[in-house]
Amino acid sequence: MTVDVAWATAWVRGSAGAVLEHRDELVELDRQIGDGDHGENLARGFTAVLARLDALEEPPAEIGDVLKLVATTLMSSVGGAAGPLYGTAYLRAAKITGAPTLDSAGVVAMLEAALEGIVVRGKASPGEKTMVDAWTPAVEAAVVAAHAGSGPADVLAAAAAAAERGSDATVPLVATKGRASYLGERSAGHRDPGATSSALILRAAAQAASG
Ligand code: ADP
Ligand code: MG
Numbered sequence: 130m131t132v133d134v135a136w137a138t139a140w141v142r143g144s145a146g147a148v149l150e151h152r153d154e155l156v157e158l159d160r161q162i163g164d165g166d167h168g169e170n171l172a173r174g175f176t177a178v179l180a181r182l183d184a185l186e187e188p189p190a191e192i193g194d195v196l197k198l199v200a201t202t203l204m205s206s207v208g209g210a211a212g213p214l215y216g217t218a219y220l221r222a223a224k225i226t227g228a229p230t231l232d233s234a235g236v237v238a239m240l241e242a243a244l245e246g247i248v249v250r251g252k253a254s255p256g257e258k259t260m261v262d263a264w265t266p267a268v269e270a271a272v273v274a275a276h277a278g279s280g281p282a283d284v285l286a287a288a289a290a291a292a293e294r295g296s297d298a299t300v301p302l303v304a305t306k307g308r309a310s311y312l313g314e315r316s317a318g319h320r321d322p323g324a325t326s327s328a329l330i331l332r333a334a335a336q337a338a339s340g
């Protein structure tokens with residue numbers, strides 16, 4: 130059981146659709162504990178990604194080619210914290226997915242590389258009310274599912290569900306990284322926008338794999 134390049138492009142298109150659909154919600158979350166641009170930032174970035182995907186003359190040969198296109202586009206079109214964080218995540222993921230297909234172990238490695246990129250770039254630990262709080266449980270759940278013998282679609286579904294729970298769990302946290310940390314204790318009681326968008330992106334990955 131594997132996912133392929135068609136899955137990767139469906140994932141990216143699904144991510145763009147989810148980000149555009151939830152743009153206002155992401156703006157509102159970021160308005161509460163940040164500067165209110167997270168939805169706009171990601172909508173602009175993923176719109177640019179779609180344009181570049183549509184402009185390709187030939188389908189990409191490897192999953193990493195798709196992820197590299199996302200990385201470079203987000204880095205050049207999304208400002209603020211999220212652009213470099215997601216850009217580094219996709220770039221790290223692209224580096225280890227230079228293949229036409231991925232099995233469950235490959236999907237786990239891809240998710241681990243993405244989290245590693247976010248942590249290298251942003252230096253956040255779990256519990257600081259950032260996107261790391263979605264990605265960390267997602268990777269943990271993916272590892273468990275793969276070890277239990279699940280195929281890539283079920284590995285991604287486990288990761289998405291864990292990311293959603295992780296995003297929910299950011300609500301009571303006090304932010305100690307990023308713009309929300311300027312609010313100190315007043316950041317508690319609000320969901321982190323980046324953890325929310327991360328859960329959307331991982332849900333899109335699972336949906337693309339389940340057909
Ligand atoms: P900005 O804060 O520059 O306006 P965005 O609004 O696009 O950028 O993104 C904010 C999101 O970025 C936060 O909700 C959080 O999830 C994430 N973030 C901010 N700083 C960090 C960090 N150091 N590590 C991980 N994620 C972070
Ligand atoms: Mg913002």
Ligand code: MG
Binds near residue numbers: 164166
């Ligand atoms: Mg900003």
